[in-house]
Amino acid sequence: MIWWLENPTRARTERQGVANLAERVAWLKGVRWHLSNGAALAVDFEIEHDGDSVPLTMTYAEFHPNSPPIVLPRDGSRLSNHQYGAGGNLCLEYRADNWETSITGAMMIESAHRLIAGERDVEGPELPSAHAVSLGQSVRGSYFRFLLTRQMEERLKAIAPGQSFEIGIAEKYYADTFTVTIIETDGVTDGRAWPAGIRETTKRGQAIRLPEGTAMPAATQAGIADLLGALGLGALREAALAASGEMDLVLASATETAHFYAYDAGQKRVFGRSRLLKVATSDRLPDDYSLLAGKSVGIVGCGSLGSKLAAMLARAGVRMFTLVDDDVFFAENLVRNELGAAAAGVHKADAVRSRLIEIAGTIDVTVRRVALGGQESADSTDSVMSALRACDLIIDATADAHCFNFCAAVAKESLKPLVWGEVFAGGIGGLVARVRSGHEPEPQAARNQINAWCNAHGVPAPLAGLAAPYEAATGSARPLVADDAEVSIIAGHLARLATDVLTLPEDSAFTAPAYAIGLRKAWIFSQPFETWPIELAGSAPWKAEQDPASVADSLALLRELLPSAFDGHDQPSE
Template sequence: MIWWLETPARARAERQSVADLAERVNWLRGVRWYLSEGAAFAVDFEIEHNGDSIPLTMTYAEFHPNAPPIVVPRDGSRLSIHQYGAGGNLCLEYRADNWETTITGAMMIESARRLIAGERDVDGPELPSAHAVSLGQSVRGSYFRFLLTLPIEERVKAIEAGQSIEIGIAEKHHAETFTVTIAEIDGVADARAWPAGIRETTKRGHAIRLPQAAAMPAATQVSIAELLGGLGLETLREQALADSGEMDLVLASDTEIAHFYAYDGSQKRYFGRSRILKVAAGSRLPEDYAVLSEKSVGIVGCGSLGSKLAAMLARAGVRKFTLVDDDVMFAANLVRNELGAGAAGVHKVDAVRSRLIEIAGTIDVTVRRVALGGQESADSIDSVMSALRACDVIIDATADAHCFNFCAAVAKESLKPFVWGEVFAGGIGGLVARVRSGHEPEPQAARNQINAWCNGHGVPAPLASFSAPYAAPTATGGPLVADDAEVAIIAGHLARLATDVLTRPEDSAFPAPAYAIGLRAAWIFSQPFETWPIELAGSDPWKVEQDPASVAESLALLRELMPTAFDGHDQSSK
């Protein structure tokens, strides 16, 4: 709806406020209201100052009064330094960052007059500037960007004046932006602007510390060659003057660091200067998450739930994974999976591995294309279970009872924490659980208690089915299907249980070991986000030490199976 038709009283009030201003001051002339192209409410006016007449146009925004009008020079000129380019709108006192609906067009005109007078009155007070530009605003037109970390900046500035050292350059092209950084300097590569291991191109370059008071050169072949010649760097000078070839120079002066580059364009060799982006130091993760980089996580199931869980744990700092799944990614899986369309036709474990590398760079991921609990050879199952046993936590994201049995057996035998979860049929909610030896009952007992808790509500639990784990029939006959957001919520809860058990193995932040989380009004849930904690009885250690009689029996069996191992070692004499 056009605002001035929907709220004609406001439109009349705007016209009246400008008319009142014109009667009150002698510098406002030529007021003319009209509808511009697109039926926008607009007014032409002129501001008189020191004998000059400055023609302006104010066009009201489509969403007025919830957005500010636009004031521009009517002749398309560059009127002020507080202006978005030649012919662009003026940056006045009232802008998008401080706009209120009580501000009128008359107030905008008065602000425009103060801007003009403030810049043209030489003897007047300096015009204050409130122009604040975010980093994103400042670089959105810069497609060549150089990322500079504080440690790298300090090392470049520490180079002896007039000297050049060879450096390693990493560059990548992503989302229509070409980004460069120093990957190695002085043989050290511990201060990169992005993690090693992602898709990038590496090459050699040079970092040069300019002499004191030396100025940065222009981004031209001649200027750069003259600078290098003046420093006595003849080899680099000849490289700069060559007709072709890539070149990367990082120059440090007393006041700034700059990155110059050369590459072969379609018609000629091109020289340019990247926009420097300084990388903020510090971590955005909780301090206790630092231990996650040393932890190993085993995830069985890399479907919708497992793929999201793996990505979340990688972002949390986990750098070692064992992924188990035999399934293949197809386009139909895109509605819920962490993976993208490019993974279609690929084993999910392989595609998730690539996704984790894309997130975290260098990362240790073991993949097993095995259906744990499926029709696999005994050797394969035994090998996968051995790999899971080496992990610090085992996670079952399959919602499959057969797979649960194998995971539970590994957890119980190795005394490793076990975490599992599933999205309820139809996406009405989900279940997450965690058990630890000495704190909660062993996995099978815990699962039986959770099933009993679900059945105890008198309504069958909406546990996922193996054939359609995310769908459930409705009264209308159509299926109710879990969407990506619903799966992501359960994956987030599952990730929190996993990070908690790794960072706080003895002192969990979760008072209950299992939770049923509602996402719709169904089953026992009266509303979305209703959460039911599930208490579990029993906290005895999962394994009991062998008594002397059992140890003796084990030795006797071993002697029967490996008699030669005991030759010369008569146990009965001891």
């Protein structure tokens, strides 16, 4: 809908406001209203200052009065330093970042007058700029970018002025952007710049610490060659003047660092300067999350819930994983999975491993393509259980009772905490739970209590079924199916339980060990996001210490089974 047809009262108010301004001031002339392209309401006007007449056009935005009009020179000229390029719109006092619907077109015209008069009054004070440009705005037209860490910047500035030395550079091409960074200086290497799953090109370059007072050159062949010649670097100067060939040159001064490049494009050698991106070093995670790098997590089930959970924990700082899943990823799984289309036909555990490397880079991931609780050899099952026992936390993301039995057995035997969860059938909500020895009952008892709680509400509990765990029957012919957002919400709650267990093993930010989270009005949930805490009875340690009599029985059994291993060595000496 055209705004001025939908809101004619505002349109008349705008016209009257400009007319009143023209009657009140002498500098506003030539007001003429018209419709521009797309039936946009526009007004031509002229601002007179010191005998000059500046022709301007103000065009009201499609979403006016919720967005500001555009004011630009009618002759396409560059009028001001506060302007988006030659012929571009003026950057006035009222802009998208401070716009309010109470601002009128007359106020915009007055602001344009203050800008033009202020810049043309030579003896007056310089007009302040409120034009702040974000990093993204500054580089959105630059497809060659130079990533510089604070540590690397300090290394470059520590070099003696005028000195040139060889460096190692890594370059990647991703999302139509070339990004380069330094990975080696003066023989000291930082290894790969990006995770192994990302294709990078490594090459040699030169870095030079500029003497004080030396300006950065123009990003041209002549500009770079002239600088190298002035510094007495003849061999590099000849390389710059060559008719072809790649070149990477990093120049560092006391105030800035820049990357210059050359490459062959057809019959032409192109020179340029990458846009600098300084890498922030601030920590964006809670302080206690630093512990997670030293923790290992075993995740059984790399499907929709498990894949998202693994990615969240990697982003939180976990760097050691054991992933267990025998299933293969298909395109149909894309609707609610952390993995992308490239993973089709790959074992889910392998694909999740690649995804974790893509997220975190250096990471230790053990993959087991085994169906824990399925038809596997006893050796395979025992081996997987041994791998899980070595983890600091075990997570069951399968919603499979058989698999839970094995995870629970490992947790109880090793006294390791166990976290599990599931998305309720149809995505109406989900369940998350955790148990720790000495704080909650042992896993099987805890699961039984939770299932009893779920079934005690007089309505069948929507626990996930084995055949279609994300679907539930409805009154219509179409099943109710969980979507990606619903799975992600439960995965997020499960990840928070996991990080809580790892960072606060003897304490907890959660008042209950288990929660039922509602995402639809169904079952016991009266509305979305309704949460029910589930209390569990029992907190005794899961295993009692062996008493001396039990130890003696164990030794006696061992002697019976392996008599030759003892060979009398277990008898007291004469």
